[in-house]
Amino acid sequence: MAEAAVTGSKPDRVAILNDPRWRSIIFQVVALVLVITIGWYLVTNTQANMEKRNIGFGLDFLSIPAGFDIIQTLIPYTSSSSYSQAFFVSLINTLLVAIVGIFFATILGFIAGVARLSSNWLIKNLAAVYVEVFRNVPLLLQIFFWYHAVLKTLPGPRQSLSMLEIFFLNNRGVYLPGPQPQGSFWIICALLVGAVITMVVWKKREDRRQELTGERRDLFGIGLGLILVLPMVAFVVIWQVAGTPLTWDIPTLRGFNFGGGIEILPELLSLVIALSVYTGAFIAENVRSGIQAVSRGQTEAAFALGIRPGPTMRLIIIPQALRVIIPPLTSQYLNLTKNSSLAVAIAYPDLVAVFMGTTLNQTGRAVEIVGITMGIYLLLSLLTSVIMNWYNARVALVER
Amino acid sequence: MKTFLKTTVAGAAAIIIAGAAQAATLDDIKKAGVLKCGVSQGLPGFSNPDDKGSWAGIDVDYCKALAAAVLGDAGKVKYVPLSAKVRFTALQSGEVDVLSRNTTWTFTRDTNLGINFVGILYYDGQGFMVRKKLGVKSAKGLSGTAVCTNTGTTTELNVADYFKANGMKSKLVAFEHANEVVAAYDSGRCDVYTTDRSGLAAQRTKLKDPNEHMVLPEIISKEPLGPAVRQGDDQFGNIGRWVLNALIIAEELGVTSKNVDQMMSSKSAEIQRLLGVKGKYGSYIGLDAGWAARAIKAVGNYGEMYDRNVTPLGLARGVNNLWNKGGILYAPPFR
Amino acid sequence: MGQFQTSAYAPGAHPDLPPPPSTVGIVGWLRTNLFSSVFNSVLTILAIFLLLVAVPPLLDWSIFDAAWMAESKDDCLKNPDGACWGFVTSRFGQFMYGFYPSAERWRVDLVGVLTVLLIGMVLFGKGKIRGYGVLIFLAPFPVAAFILLYGGVGLTVVETNQWGGMMLTLVIAVTGITASLPLGVLLALGRRSNMPIIRNLCVIFIEFWRGVPLITILFMASVMFPLFMPEGVNFNQLLRALIGVALFSAAYMAEVIRGGLQAIPKGQYEAASALGLGYWQSMRLIILPQALTIVIPGIVNTFIGLFKDTTLVLIIGLIDFLSAVNTGTQDVKWSAFTVPMTAYVFAAIVYFIFCFGMSRYSISLEKNLATGHKQ
Numbered sequence A: 001m002a003e004a005a006v007t008g009s010k011p012d013r014v015a016i017l018n019d020p021r022w023r024s025i026i027f028q029v030v031a032l033v034l035v036i037t038i039g040w041y042l043v044t045n046t047q048a049n050m051e052k053r054n055i056g057f058g059l060d061f062l063s064i065p066a067g068f069d070i071i072q073t074l075i076p077y078t079s080s081s082s083y084s085q086a087f088f089v090s091l092i093n094t095l096l097v098a099i100v101g102i103f104f105a106t107i108l109g110f111i112a113g114v115a116r117l118s119s120n121w122l123i124k125n126l127a128a129v130y131v132e133v134f135r136n137v138p139l140l141l142q143i144f145f146w147y148h149a150v151l152k153t154l155p156g157p158r159q160s161l162s163m164l165e166i167f168f169l170n171n172r173g174v175y176l177p178g179p180q181p182q183g184s185f186w187i188i189c190a191l192l193v194g195a196v197i198t199m200v201v202w203k204k205r206e207d208r209r210q211e212l213t214g215e216r217r218d219l220f221g222i223g224l225g226l227i228l229v230l231p232m233v234a235f236v237v238i239w240q241v242a243g244t245p246l247t248w249d250i251p252t253l254r255g256f257n258f259g260g261g262i263e264i265l266p267e268l269l270s271l272v273i274a275l276s277v278y279t280g281a282f283i284a285e286n287v288r289s290g291i292q293a294v295s296r297g298q299t300e301a302a303f304a305l306g307i308r309p310g311p312t313m314r315l316i317i318i319p320q321a322l323r324v325i326i327p328p329l330t331s332q333y334l335n336l337t338k339n340s341s342l343a344v345a346i347a348y349p350d351l352v353a354v355f356m357g358t359t360l361n362q363t364g365r366a367v368e369i370v371g372i373t374m375g376i377y378l379l380l381s382l383l384t385s386v387i388m389n390w391y392n393a394r395v396a397l398v399e400r
Numbered sequence B: 001m002k003t004f005l006k007t008t009v010a011g012a013a014a015i016i017i018a019g020a021a022q023a024a025t026l027d028d029i030k031k032a033g034v035l036k037c038g039v040s041q042g043l044p045g046f047s048n049p050d051d052k053g054s055w056a057g058i059d060v061d062y063c064k065a066l067a068a069a070v071l072g073d074a075g076k077v078k079y080v081p082l083s084a085k086v087r088f089t090a091l092q093s094g095e096v097d098v099l100s101r102n103t104t105w106t107f108t109r110d111t112n113l114g115i116n117f118v119g120i121l122y123y124d125g126q127g128f129m130v131r132k133k134l135g136v137k138s139a140k141g142l143s144g145t146a147v148c149t150n151t152g153t154t155t156e157l158n159v160a161d162y163f164k165a166n167g168m169k170s171k172l173v174a175f176e177h178a179n180e181v182v183a184a185y186d187s188g189r190c191d192v193y194t195t196d197r198s199g200l201a202a203q204r205t206k207l208k209d210p211n212e213h214m215v216l217p218e219i220i221s222k223e224p225l226g227p228a229v230r231q232g233d234d235q236f237g238n239i240g241r242w243v244l245n246a247l248i249i250a251e252e253l254g255v256t257s258k259n260v261d262q263m264m265s266s267k268s269a270e271i272q273r274l275l276g277v278k279g280k281y282g283s284y285i286g287l288d289a290g291w292a293a294r295a296i297k298a299v300g301n302y303g304e305m306y307d308r309n310v311t312p313l314g315l316a317r318g319v320n321n322l323w324n325k326g327g328i329l330y331a332p333p334f335r
Numbered sequence C: 001m002g003q004f005q006t007s008a009y010a011p012g013a014h015p016d017l018p019p020p021p022s023t024v025g026i027v028g029w030l031r032t033n034l035f036s037s038v039f040n041s042v043l044t045i046l047a048i049f050l051l052l053v054a055v056p057p058l059l060d061w062s063i064f065d066a067a068w069m070a071e072s073k074d075d076c077l078k079n080p081d082g083a084c085w086g087f088v089t090s091r092f093g094q095f096m097y098g099f100y101p102s103a104e105r106w107r108v109d110l111v112g113v114l115t116v117l118l119i120g121m122v123l124f125g126k127g128k129i130r131g132y133g134v135l136i137f138l139a140p141f142p143v144a145a146f147i148l149l150y151g152g153v154g155l156t157v158v159e160t161n162q163w164g165g166m167m168l169t170l171v172i173a174v175t176g177i178t179a180s181l182p183l184g185v186l187l188a189l190g191r192r193s194n195m196p197i198i199r200n201l202c203v204i205f206i207e208f209w210r211g212v213p214l215i216t217i218l219f220m221a222s223v224m225f226p227l228f229m230p231e232g233v234n235f236n237q238l239l240r241a242l243i244g245v246a247l248f249s250a251a252y253m254a255e256v257i258r259g260g261l262q263a264i265p266k267g268q269y270e271a272a273s274a275l276g277l278g279y280w281q282s283m284r285l286i287i288l289p290q291a292l293t294i295v296i297p298g299i300v301n302t303f304i305g306l307f308k309d310t311t312l313v314l315i316i317g318l319i320d321f322l323s324a325v326n327t328g329t330q331d332v333k334w335s336a337f338t339v340p341m342t343a344y345v346f347a348a349i350v351y352f353i354f355c356f357g358m359s360r361y362s363i364s365l366e367k368n369l370a371t372g373h374k375q
Helices: A002-007 A020-052 A083-115 A121-135 A139-153 A185-213 A220-242 A266-293 A296-304 A309-346 A351-363 A366-395 B002-017 B025-032 B058-071 B087-092 B107-112 B154-165 B178-186 B197-204 B234-253 B269-274 B291-299 B302-309 C025-033 C038-064 C073-077 C085-097 C102-124 C128-138 C140-150 C165-191 C196-211 C214-228 C237-263 C266-274 C279-294 C296-316 C321-329 C338-373
Strands: A161-163 A167-170 A173-176 A178-181 A246-249 A252-254 A257-259 A262-264 B035-039 B077-081 B115-117 B122-124 B126-131 B145-150 B170-175 B192-196 B213-215 B223-225 B228-230
Touching (some): A020 C214, A083 A121, A083 A366, A121 C038, A139 A309, A139 B178, A173 A266, A185 A220, A266 A309, A309 A351, A351 C214, A366 C196, A366 C214, B025 B234, B035 B058, B058 B077, B058 B234, B087 B228, B126 B197, B145 B154, B145 B178, B154 B192, B178 B197, B197 B213, B228 B234, B234 B291, B234 B302, C073 C085, C073 C338, C085 C165, C085 C338, C102 C165, C140 C165, C165 C296, C214 C237, C237 C296, C296 C321, C296 C338
Parallel strands (some): B035 B077
Antiparallel strands (some): A161 A167, A167 A173, A252 A257, B115 B228, B126 B192
């Protein structure tokens, strides 16, 4: 073909099937038609089957009262609330465990990853044992393990471990005092937000100045003062002038169990531990290979410039390692979110437990419910991917 | 390209070949030569595999009786262990022919899930188990407790209803598997363990010290457990219903697995009808005359099933006795 | 200092002095490896403390206080603070083979031995042996294994609902990974294709399967599949689970293979077309052999993941290894409170042995491959 173009003569007529462009178009159309046919085939079958077996279809069931209780509800919910409310409660529970799990898994993973490269023999090998053991045992077993470990070590509610009689720990959960903001509390919040924004802007400007002049001013002290001390001073002033801006709901033993305050369930606790320990082991491997991927020369060059080990790690090694770490880190985050669906094994009321479990059982709407559940997980995956890709683009190598 | 074409052709062929029409459940079972029976993943007394892998329990016996009636061989059952979560979908979709899995007969399940219950195999009720040292003597004193149970069952709803009706509060901790419920209750996660009373009796042996626990007197719900079949196949529904009735009637009439052959020559007209000596009752449900005799011979009458499976759990017959012996088992007459 | 310079030795005749005692022997090792700085010393002491807290109770429970021989729960209840290993030994056959009839278990063993031999050929063989291994693995082996496991041709038929235990776990994992390989290759090629519709279809497929939990897929494959099919069409339950697992792992496999494809220098593609090879030819002869070799560690890791994930088939009623163990604990004969913990620990150890072995292999492979590809 290239020859034909050069000599300017008309190319020989090729049979449509042999022309790569036509072939690719035909190929794609066939594929598309095939996919649509299969999809249509499945949908019509399902419709016919459901009609025949007298199974209803539709989302009307979502407005029916659910009739069951959920042990952890971050938004108002009672057993007379509707299935759709149960859905949102369980979705929020899934999000909670995923976000908290991701947070701790990342910390644990980074610590263990760095520890695997430690010069301390014991630490290095302990980290290796941690990674190998927890990577190679199914998560379900680990969830059981942590749950029973948590339950077995903690005392019953009447023998609670307590700190200052305001924090309590027993096998029904962790109980913390719950903050109850009063009318004037918004002033302190506003001050805090204002201080943080000011510091962020200021830090940006200082960075720019440092790039231009090379001078470096340490903003840590000022930042600490502005963000911590200012709201505290305001708190005291308001307290003196207008009465307390914040009261605390202290948990107390009421009957068989504690009431009041903030309650963290042992199910949530052990699920978060299990998910972050399991995922942390994978992240540790990613971190280790990421750090090892940064050339040794970078460290030596930094030392030669007189930069101390701490800043070397923070300013030179980690930013470069992050480029290698982030893509696999994203998949670990996705895995953690999906793995949180094992929660039902230990009674944590997540989406799969409440919606694909109890709700499906009460209503029998398998197609709708499984469809919605899959859709939600898909959405969460996409969301995580988008956020991580955005972050990845930020840390990616900018080539000049 | 070639590989892709091959895959495509193979896929299309699979779809075309797959288009055989479905007949009635009975014909399907006869054609397959095996009855697909949905059972639990392990509940002592109801359906539980032993270390040889053979299933035993009162739910299992029902399946055996059904297989004996339909296929003539109680061994031709394929047991499909189902979690509470998947059981109804499995029956709806044809994964199993009959669901005999300690399932409570309720209005919604019977009408809205595309399934039909054929009768009651075991009258159960939901009860509470607590530690003796908790000092609670009645379920009315359980306000503010943490309650452990199984997810995907009616127990979840019953607890919510009961506590609400009595103005009490509770924290319901619902697990997927019975093992976890027991373990969590035993390690003190909950004050109360609630499930059907038969389940309480069965699971109690797994506790560290079974004697430290007691079952409260209240029974907060009716839990009529029975087998279910798919909606829309009345013939198979009738078979399921009357196999169950035949087992109960057999106990009433004193027909057992041992004496069923002698009973063939009994003078009693009802026994003759039941065992197919007289009349063509089998043909009304698409079976031969000896269906009920085979079922009884395979698993015995209801009393034998109960004694073999449920009595070892320490549960007396109670309401599950015949109506004329102080219970509420009452099968319609066989005529 | 000065005394050395004025010493009586001739240049070069100075005998080697031993290194300072603090840098050799146990003390030296301890100093460099455990107590090189204050921070390290603190860490070391913390770590030793942790080990002292964790290890002795573990040993007590698993070895010293355990009931090694037990006929039933009563024997185990005599050792309430230890594991109940008697439970494991009494049910071991069921954990390994499920409800597969005892008389026929040699068939499973045979398939196991054949699989190990073949995998050995593929993984450790060189040149032709590896080639033959792959060929046998792809064509005659699955058929032979199926006939051996299922029956027919003179062997007693063992229905798939009697399959179980470790055998079923391995069947699911090995079949899943084998079936997902060709599918994964197609998807990976499709995702890198320049035909927009094909590419997007592949992207949608991959991201869909990677985005949803395996539980939901298994649920769908197991209980909803008959709803999707015309009336009367019903596949075997195991087959349906296998399809679900294979599609799920195909999506992961596609991403692993795509990584390998991206790692092949552009020059290889150009060289292939310069030789006049068509797309499929150049893929088959030039690109894929290289790409697949690079990604073997990734494939092994996917396999490990799949192997662990098979525990989820519990929810759809297949008795895999973990659910065989779980079902065992429901037996009235063994209903003692020490039994479930023992069962889980045993399961964890077995999974660990399998997965750890595979991951070691993948690491050693990674090292071997790394030397080959670095310039």
